[in-house]
Amino acid sequence: MDKLNYLFIPDKIFFTGEQLAEHWTAENYEIIGDSIVAFIGPCEISPNFLWDIKHRKKKTPIKSELMLHFLVEHFETDFEKAILRQKLLIHILKDKLNHRLGGDVLQRWGDDLFDGDAKLTIAAVVKTKVSTKIHVGVNISSKNTPVKTKGLQDYNLDPQEMAQAVMNQYRLDILKITEKIATTKSF
Template sequence: MATSPLRTRLLPARRTYDGTQIAAQWALRNLGIFGDSAVAFLGPCDVPTEALHDIEDRRAGEFLRAREMLHLIVEHFGERLDGAVWRQRILVTLASELLRERRIGVRRSGNDLFVGRRKLSVSIASCGALSAKIHLGINIDPAGAPVPAIGLARLRVPARPFARSLLSDYAAECSSALRAQAKAIAL
């Protein structure tokens, strides 16, 4: 379980998410961010089948593609996969709460968000020897998606302010959880 404050950053430049960002220490190697982090950026999504980290999707020959997404890359050191999946669900729930505040009829199913029958997001949680990683991709312009999809642009949600709010809310949730751990009296 993580014991250090979460560092957040919204990158100014666009980047393509291709699946390599889910590698351990991506934020350290590419951005100089040490420790637990949540990094957001805007850009296309283009993940071929062989780069997927979901066995069912890989076996089915699936791929990820969208013209423009908001990507969140989260890393927690010392975390197991079960904890990473719960953190992923919290992150997705926070995104849905922000959208509901805007009176958008969003529905969460596991780690995915939907508006009506159209998919708004993709997400994966995975673990390695060093850390747990989460990718949450929220469509802005879903053109090219392999399933019926919708994006923030169609919902009239400005992506960068939404990203800032989501990073802030997730960091606050992580900080609150650390505080809850620190103040608990052992059994």
């Protein structure tokens, strides 16, 4: 991989889960190849797009009035690597948020970030026939959610600035991993 394409999409997009289909960014935004995109919009995930069996069994609705969404696609099908990349993205998000909040305010539990018992994120990773996809949604608004949440508005943080910071760091980390593979000799 030479580069990771990226874009902050200015359109407000309602995230339903259908964006986890392969080639969604190519078909809608002409971004070909591995990519990370970010956009802002509400979220309500249809039961048809609840890929995690535990979430399907709980039947807890997943919705938010307004979120910052990160959508990553890598054109390889190693699911374990995709899960590790998701954790990398969550860790980057946690670092960038905690830096702006002036300390170790947020904690990662599983695939999500919390401030005490208030949830900030949702996350999913899926494998398609030709790629792996990662979605991380960060609440902007904490109003009218099915569980206790906090959002970027609660911290007076700019979603677009956060999107750029997280996308830039993810791109850099993926590039550095690729460089490390190419420059490390084996014995």
